[in-house]
Amino acid sequence: MKKEVSPWVVVVAILAVLGIVQFAYWRGLVAPARRLQVGSSARGGGGGEQEGPAYPGESLASVITVAGDSEPGHLDGPGARARFDGPAGIAVAADGSIYVADSRNHTIRRIAPDGSVSTVAGRPGAGGLGGFADGPADKARFSAPAGVAVAPDGALLVADTGNHRIRRISGDGFVSTYAGADTPHDDLGRPMGGHRDGPSAQALFRYPMGLVVDQEGSVYVADAGNHRVRRIAPTGDVSSLPPPTGDEMEAVTELALAPGGRLWASDTARGALWVGPRSGPLGRWQPAKAEKPPRLPSGLAAVGESTYVLDSGAHCLLRLQGDRVVLIAGQREDESRGYADGPGLLASFSSPAGIAAGPGGALYVADFGNNAIRKVTLETSREEGR
């Protein structure tokens, strides 16, 4: 005997099942495919895997814009209204001030803890290739600076990339040349740079980009055009770290110092990361076999045991944990450039170039293509900050 089921019963049953699924989703018992993918470590060829988050917490990063409105330009004032043009390097001072190497504006900018943006040194609006001049902040000239670091004495050190020099901005705003000499100019008036070790006033660099300062006051410079890491001792002597044995660096663009004195270097041209003792030589960092290395690694920041690296080719922020590569923020696809704040894995960047760790473990990113300074807050740093 077959009993007929009322259609209303079927409808109620379907609604009940849907309700249970929705409830489970809310409670986190079921995750949509998107969350599973982004929560897992970024794996090459592992697209079919549906494993849970490899490092709980990374999907809880959030991204906000600290300053810049995406439109290229030079405008000081409140962060949301300020304008940058190709911010490439970034550093955070002990007082929470953020310093930015605003490369196309040929200036160094400061974001105060209250969010207001000001020009520290250099003249905006010069256009073209900038210029070179030491002197008071408003008279000084830079050429497409790409890196900035805070020295132990509070002074700022600038990788003045187009002038092939390292510049120093003292606390009172006076700009001087810290290392590097003049070199012959080409027909457009651009100095051509060179390579020479020795006293700082005679040393030569070629497109220095990133720099980092250790506790003793030694400055390490990513000398991109010379494919080397250079060291400026506190005495002013410039030397070159020995090159890797059996391998070659190309365009070394950014550096980071990790606890224990390990020096990280990103080689954007080769898509490689180098790591080793500060005295060198550095060796090539190898990810686990299944991991996809960054395509165009740029900014580096070492926070505790973790090293964060920006991939300016895949427009994302990655964390290196052991030999694994974990996606923290951005989409990690070649054509995923964009501009979106929000949860880390839904946020997007455009050729992010520089990164620095701030108080409480927050990360600040110089988002070169979006002309903005972004802040990445990790769940762990939120907890530490409480």
Place this chain on the structure above:
Amino acid sequence: MKRHVNIAIVLVVAAGLGWLAYVRSGQIRTVALVPGEVVAGPAGEAGWVAWVQRSGDQSQLMASRRGGRCRVIATGPFSGLAVKGDKAFVAQWPEDPGLLAVSLRDGSREKLAPTGGEVKQIAIGGGTIYWLEWRDAALPEVPFAVAAGPVSVIRSMPEQSGSVSLVAIILPDEKLPPPRRLGQPAQVELVGADKASLYWLRQEAVGNLRRTRLLRSAPGHQPETVALEPGSRMAVLLDDAVLWTSVSQEAAPQGRHTAVKRQRLGDTRVEVTADWLAQDSLLIGQGGRAYAHQADMLWRLGKRRGEQRVVYSRSRRAAVARLIGDQEYLVSPEREGWIILRRPVTWWARARQVLGG
């Protein structure tokens, strides 16, 4: 009766001949079949039409006078082209790089100035030669290395003297969406020059969107922005005004139609001079007038909105178009190479064509 029949026959024959003459007068004539690629031009003046064609590693400067036989004027690795009178200006690259003046009559050449990179475009105006050079990047793989990136350089030189000046150095806009590739210079295009200044276009990006900036450069001054328009735009410089394309002011959706804006030289007011043109219309400047070309139509634009008139509407090719004298030249890629065609656009030119000109 017979007389009436004869008159009728004469009228019919005359009408037929008139019709044939009309058809013949508008016929598209083949100027040249190019066994390679047309890399610059056609450009011309005073009856001359010249272009640079490339086949393999070789490039040739070709010219034809008044629709006559095409001749090889000079052979070499050439790029860029501008014509003034019976003189062509081309750039030689990469061997012995420099800007050359080549006589279209006898092919004699004179080196005017050395160049430091590949010349992409040459323009002449107000007694000055301008050219756009591309300089390679020192670190082409690093997108954020502004100082070590590629640059576009605009330089100038008076026609009568050899002193070269720097007009502008343009840093690349790294984030332009494809097809721009890493390490490519900024996308810049020379529009034209009057006695006082050079007009040029620059493609920019905001987010993932493109926009075009029209700039004016006067010697010794920073470039000044004339207009900023969303999307990829074109501009032409006439004797008394500069015109550029913009999104339609009236059509909806705007993206499918184009308007043309006009600013008189020395004035700051901007007015819309044409609207509802097809999105892919080419803006052409010739003889003090502006034209818009799209697929099978050539429009002559007026000075005010609504004054545009159809000049020609029987083309069978979508191609790059230039107006040289009273002929429209179409350059079109074909299966076997490139083809250069011409068609008259004035009644006088059509009459000349009937008479065998």
